[in-house]
Amino acid sequence: MHGWIIPPPREPAKSVAELERERAAKVEELVGAGLLKSERIRQALLKIAREDFIPYSYRDYAYLEVPLPLPGEQSTISCPHSYPLFYEPLGLDAGHRFLEVGLGSGYGAAVAREVVGEEGSVVAVEIDPQTFEFAKANLERAGYIDVVLVNADGGLGYPPHQPYDRISITAACRSVPPPLTRQLAPGGKLIAPVLDDGRQFLSLVEKTESGLIRTEICEVLYVSLRGKFGK
Numbered sequence: 269m270h271g272w273i274i275p276p277p278r279e280p281a282k283s284v285a286e287l288e289r290e291r292a293a294k295v296e297e298l299v300g301a302g303l304l305k306s307e308r309i310r311q312a313l314l315k316i317a318r319e320d321f322i323p324y325s326y327r328d329y330a331y332l333e334v335p336l337p338l339p340g341e342q343s344t345i346s347c348p349h350s351y352p353l354f355y356e357p358l359g360l361d362a363g364h365r366f367l368e369v370g371l372g373s374g375y376g377a378a379v380a381r382e383v384v385g386e387e388g389s390v391v392a393v394e395i396d397p398q399t400f401e402f403a404k405a406n407l408e409r410a411g412y413i414d415v416v417l418v419n420a421d422g423g424l425g426y427p428p429h430q431p432y433d434r435i436s437i438t439a440a441c442r443s444v445p446p447p448l449t450r451q452l453a454p455g456g457k458l459i460a461p462v463l464d465d466g467r468q469f470l471s472l473v474e475k476t477e478s479g480l481i482r483t484e485i486c487e488v489l490y491v492s493l494r495g496k497f498g499k
Contacts, residue, residue: 272334277325287319290331294348304352308361312382313351321345321375321406338373340399342491345373346438355383357472357485358434358457363387365429369422369448369460370394370438370493374403377415380436390415391429393422395494421495425451432456440468440490445497449473449480461490 282290295313298304304313319330322345326336335344354376360366362385368377371394381390392415394400400419407415418426422437423445431453437444437460444460452458452475461468462482470485492498 274334274337275326275329275332277323278328280324280327282328287317287327287330291318294331298349298352301349303349303356305356306352306361306383308383308385309352309355309379312379313348315382316375316378316410318348318375320410321373321378321403323402338399339402340396341494343372343396343399344491345375346490350438351376351379353470353486353488354436354438354459355380357470358436358459360384360434364433365431365453366390367425367429367432367435367448367451368392368438369425369436371400371403371417372438374406374410374412374415376436376438377403377417378407378410378412381412381415389429391418391426391432392416393418393420393426395419395421423447423493423495423497427451434458437461437493438490439493439498440488441493441497443497444471444473445493449475459485461488 319327322330333347335346360383364384366380371392377390377392404417425447430451433453433456435458440461442463456475458473462471468488470488472483474481
């Protein structure tokens, strides 16, 4: 998995209280590292039990900084720091209409749902049917029944709920798929790992009156986007 050292699957041994302590410690670590500043994102990360969105035999590793395998083809749940890494530059906040491309375990959609609140909305698109069903079950079990879940090619977006204030693409693409920038609201922001000379750079795209403005944030390592706009 891209050179990451993935811990071996095992029978979970950690108690709910232990995992809660690890969650709180991870959140404070992210704050200390300067990755986490938004209070809404902080509260969402504290509230949601990440371990409930991870396959049973990897549950004890929920707060390790490694991606973990999910059901489906090359599907993973990203490292814990990845969520503020994406959502902070987006300025994800209350009331936003949010589109997630690449549902994964459903954890990112749950975090986003908490952040955007009652006035906002979350749509998540996942191309892999096995991954989609795993995430759908996780979200329903956790009570996030109002997240709009779509099993389709995320590079095409989801026009019925456009325009979106914020879009997150959790897979590396050669360039940002045009349907997604079209579905982005004026003044909206999109974030994605974009390939450049064989390397991936997390890139923030802002839709302004004069066009799209792209800013590179840092180098990252993500699985490749699948579908029409996959590499």
